[in-house]
Amino acid sequence: MYYIFSYKKRWNIHFHTKTIEQTFSLLDSDHSGLTEESVYARQEKYGLNILPSEPEMSFLEHFLQQFKSPIIYVLLIASFMALIIQEYTDAGFILLVLLLNAVIGTYQEYSASQKAKLLQNLIKTNVMVLRDGELQEVDSRQIVTGDILIFEPGTKVSADVRIVEANNLMVDESLLTGESIDVHKDALFVSANEDLLISERKNMLFAGTYISSGRGLGIVTAIGKETEAGKIAQLLSKKSIAKIPLVEKMEKLSFTISIAIAIMVIILFTVGVLKDMEFYGLFLFAVALAVSTIPEGLPVAITVALTSASLSMSRKNVIIRKLAAIEGLGACTLIASDKTGTLTQNRLSVEYFISPHMVYDTDSLDDVHDMVYLASVLCNEMHYKESEEGGVDFYGDQVDIALAQFAANADESYITSSRSYRKIDEIPYEPINRFSAVMMELDELIFQFSKGSPETVLEHCNVTQEEKIEILNEVDAWALKGYRTIALAYKESSDESVINLRNFTYLGFVAIIDPVREESPEAINKAQEAGIKVVMITGDHPNTAFSIAQELGIASSREEVMSEKELLAWEDGGAVAEALKDKSVFSRVTPAQKMMIVMAYQSLGHYVAVTGDGVNDAPALRHANIGVAMGKSGTDIAKATSDIILTDDNFTSIVNGIEEGRRAHDNIRKVVYLLISTGFAELVLVMLSFLTGLPLPLLPVQLLWLNLVTNGIEDVMLGLEKAEPGLLQRKPRSPKEPIFNRLMLRRIFIGGLYIGVTSFVLFYILLKNGESEESARNIILLLMVLFENVHVFNARTETNYLHKVGYRSSMFLIFWVIFTQLLHIACLYIPFMQNVLSTQPVSFNMWLELAMIALGLVAVMEADKWVMSKRRSV
Numbered sequence: 001m002y003y004i005f006s007y008k009k010r011w012n013i014h015f016h017t018k019t020i021e022q023t024f025s026l027l028d029s030d031h032s033g034l035t036e037e038s039v040y041a042r043q044e045k046y047g048l049n050i051l052p053s054e055p056e057m058s059f060l061e062h063f064l065q066q067f068k069s070p071i072i073y074v075l076l077i078a079s080f081m082a083l084i085i086q087e088y089t090d091a092g093f094i095l096l097v098l099l100l101n102a103v104i105g106t107y108q109e110y111s112a113s114q115k116a117k118l119l120q121n122l123i124k125t126n127v128m129v130l131r132d133g134e135l136q137e138v139d140s141r142q143i144v145t146g147d148i149l150i151f152e153p154g155t156k157v158s159a160d161v162r163i164v165e166a167n168n169l170m171v172d173e174s175l176l177t178g179e180s181i182d183v184h185k186d187a188l189f190v191s192a193n194e195d196l197l198i199s200e201r202k203n204m205l206f207a208g209t210y211i212s213s214g215r216g217l218g219i220v221t222a223i224g225k226e227t228e229a230g231k232i233a234q235l236l237s238k239k240s241i242a243k244i245p246l247v248e249k250m251e252k253l254s255f256t257i258s259i260a261i262a263i264m265v266i267i268l269f270t271v272g273v274l275k276d277m278e279f280y281g282l283f284l285f286a287v288a289l290a291v292s293t294i295p296e297g298l299p300v301a302i303t304v305a306l307t308s309a310s311l312s313m314s315r316k317n318v319i320i321r322k323l324a325a326i327e328g329l330g331a332c333t334l335i336a337s338d339k340t341g342t343l344t345q346n347r348l349s350v351e352y353f354i355s356p357h358m359v360y361d362t363d364s365l366d367d368v369h370d371m372v373y374l375a376s377v378l379c380n381e382m383h384y385k386e387s388e389e390g391g392v393d394f395y396g397d398q399v400d401i402a403l404a405q406f407a408a409n410a411d412e413s414y415i416t417s418s419r420s421y422r423k424i425d426e427i428p429y430e431p432i433n434r435f436s437a438v439m440m441e442l443d444e445l446i447f448q449f450s451k452g453s454p455e456t457v458l459e460h461c462n463v464t465q466e467e468k469i470e471i472l473n474e475v476d477a478w479a480l481k482g483y484r485t486i487a488l489a490y491k492e493s494s495d496e497s498v499i500n501l502r503n504f505t506y507l508g509f510v511a512i513i514d515p516v517r518e519e520s521p522e523a524i525n526k527a528q529e530a531g532i533k534v535v536m537i538t539g540d541h542p543n544t545a546f547s548i549a550q551e552l553g554i555a556s557s558r559e560e561v562m563s564e565k566e567l568l569a570w571e572d573g574g575a576v577a578e579a580l581k582d583k584s585v586f587s588r589v590t591p592a593q594k595m596m597i598v599m600a601y602q603s604l605g606h607y608v609a610v611t612g613d614g615v616n617d618a619p620a621l622r623h624a625n626i627g628v629a630m631g632k633s634g635t636d637i638a639k640a641t642s643d644i645i646l647t648d649d650n651f652t653s654i655v656n657g658i659e660e661g662r663r664a665h666d667n668i669r670k671v672v673y674l675l676i677s678t679g680f681a682e683l684v685l686v687m688l689s690f691l692t693g694l695p696l697p698l699l700p701v702q703l704l705w706l707n708l709v710t711n712g713i714e715d716v717m718l719g720l721e722k723a724e725p726g727l728l729q730r731k732p733r734s735p736k737e738p739i740f741n742r743l744m745l746r747r748i749f750i751g752g753l754y755i756g757v758t759s760f761v762l763f764y765i766l767l768k769n770g771e772s773e774e775s776a777r778n779i780i781l782l783l784m785v786l787f788e789n790v791h792v793f794n795a796r797t798e799t800n801y802l803h804k805v806g807y808r809s810s811m812f813l814i815f816w817v818i819f820t821q822l823l824h825i826a827c828l829y830i831p832f833m834q835n836v837l838s839t840q841p842v843s844f845n846m847w848l849e850l851a852m853i854a855l856g857l858v859a860v861m862e863a864d865k866w867v868m869s870k871r872r873s874v
Helices: 020-026 036-046 059-065 070-084 088-122 228-235 245-274 279-293 298-314 324-330 370-378 398-410 454-460 465-480 520-529 542-552 564-572 591-603 615-623 636-640 651-691 700-711 714-719 742-768 773-794 808-829 831-837 844-873
Strands: 126-131 134-139 148-151 160-172 210-222 318-320 334-337 349-354 359-361 383-386 392-395 422-427 435-442 445-452 484-492 505-513 533-537 608-612 626-630 644-646
Touching: 020 160, 020 210, 059 088, 134 383, 148 160, 210 615, 210 636, 245 279, 245 651, 279 651, 279 700, 298 318, 298 324, 298 651, 298 714, 318 651, 324 626, 324 651, 334 591, 334 651, 349 398, 349 465, 370 398, 370 435, 370 445, 370 484, 370 505, 392 398, 398 484, 398 505, 435 454, 445 454, 454 465, 454 484, 454 505, 465 484, 465 505, 465 542, 520 533, 520 542, 520 651, 533 542, 533 591, 564 591, 591 608, 591 615, 608 615, 608 651, 615 626, 615 636, 626 636, 644 651, 651 700, 651 714, 651 742, 651 773, 700 714, 700 773, 700 808, 700 831, 714 773, 714 808, 742 773, 742 844, 773 808, 773 844, 808 831
Parallel strands: 334 533, 334 608, 608 626, 626 644
Antiparallel strands: 126 134, 126 148, 148 210, 160 210, 318 644, 349 359, 349 505, 383 392, 422 435, 435 445, 445 484, 484 505
């Protein structure tokens, strides 16, 4: 076979110069698609359809990455200096601290990268492929050259393809060409020019592009690195992955704080030198103080917190495509939701057929005209295959499936015979047109069929103005009951060669029901209690939209609905955003209008999350603060332009995601608060000692030890904290509000000052009462360990009292605090550690006194919450 023996040569073939039949021959395929055996053989020989990517960092590379820091370099210099002057204990301890820090950092970063990889694997692109004559949905990574792919609006092209059939096929090729104008495709186009530009190859589709409109079918000519996109990927030089905006902010914050601390450390160092203090000891102390106070681990801890939050969201059916969206989701103030599938079950079924003279329910369809069923099946883009049980399985748009099932319930032969009819011409359904039409040859007779919104279809029909008004009044009445209405029409047209939208015979309309999800009203109520406005944007009839919105609790009066005419008047009037303030439902919305609605709400100060599933939703998803795509029913382009994907297409998952977003933001603040306040406290202690002429309150190795046992992993534990009580009852925070706000500064100042000043006062009293410097430092070190282990619990909540938060959700944090405290106690008694850290046992009475002082920090912070709550209530 040519494919098997000449695979490498095949890549030199320019398929845009080949006819359709030549392409099938060269690829050893046919119009019914490949066999499963052939697919497996090609996958075994040539691999999966995957673009080349940079190899991920190994565990060892993550470990070595921990040493790429100026602070680490200085510590290494310090350990080298210690070796020179034969201070082997100090040198060994510094190296041990560096090793332990590297192990902890490696575990955190490697764990975060593995979780991120797991999340990426959850985001898949499926394609419709024809194999063994049957239509199948497969992972895009599984397709091979020679496969036959089917394309619909919104579909992502997952490989390079020679088009076999094209019906008004328009493609967005901006990824490859940079041109934003959609390209029209022609299956019959063949060029003699092998060097034709990509944008001029009208008979080809390329990996990474999107179908904008129309329908198509094609044969795969290249996969993976051999596609045009793959060739570009191979040419790209290695570049660093873009950082999460929040992490970038934290890195800048860490850098700013580091500079400030570095300046203070340099000042302390200079003062020490002027006081004739020992150079090496002073240098080592300055380095240790910098390591202990600079929040170098802040960005890593935040990345771990965000990644863990995204994994938690994935378990609640929310897949995060961009980690920055987690923080944004917590700030959401308005959700602009689709109706079908998100708020409803997306299980559409035809309940009634309403002809011009009679209403038929699904149990009395015997007298319904054959043309009704033919219009339902033939003017339809669903796909089907016979199931193993003997029935028929349908695939495609839910409205089309409902109509096909409606005909199949009357007689399954309407479905099975549809493939024997020849299609002459077609106008595919596009949301902006609100109808579709088809011309078919049925037993040597030519018929045209049309279906769509009653207002649009009636424009094609032979009805008087009075009849039209009467029909539309009936449509309004059914829509007000919550039914979706789809009109059907036909005409015999043996004298026409293309569809002519005139002189159709109106058949009637079907009333389709799509039940509301049971959990949706409660989820909407939770969102509203959280201070989030929920609006519904749909293409449905205004009455249908209002009926559903009323059932959901989104709207209570008809005045909250903005209809098609009002939308048009709103556009013509310059789209004044104020007009939307009292609106909760938008019906008959076009893609451009949906985008304008989103932008209008943003201009009113809202942080907007938008749901969508189709190609028509892509503009709104792109302009939203948070774009939310549907994982089940969503098109590829909707998913690609979104920040978040709902795997269950359920509105409840958005609310769960908002709760997780708020939790992640809270936890980030907890991490920032803990690291900055404890560093500030240590700086206060040292500065006061220097200013009053007291000796150093802690030795360099004691500072390094304090930083290792208290902040080494507690910050990550805080990043994993569960949500606080009443999280969804809070009003949304302002998206512009920085992490480092007034409340944060107040709490850092109060907590840090209490720790630093209290420790200094105790150090002063101990020395005045005759304690040796070594003994006083030992007690202060123990007090600082107690302080920081107590303070981590203060960091668990900013506004709630500690007893209201509970402790069952933080068992790992409690265990770690107990472990670190026991570890330090051991250091008071183990001779080797006594020599390294200059520690010694402490009396029971001293233990009690230190514990009471440390617990006083809790009392101070709880008292501050009480004061703040009183101020808010005034």
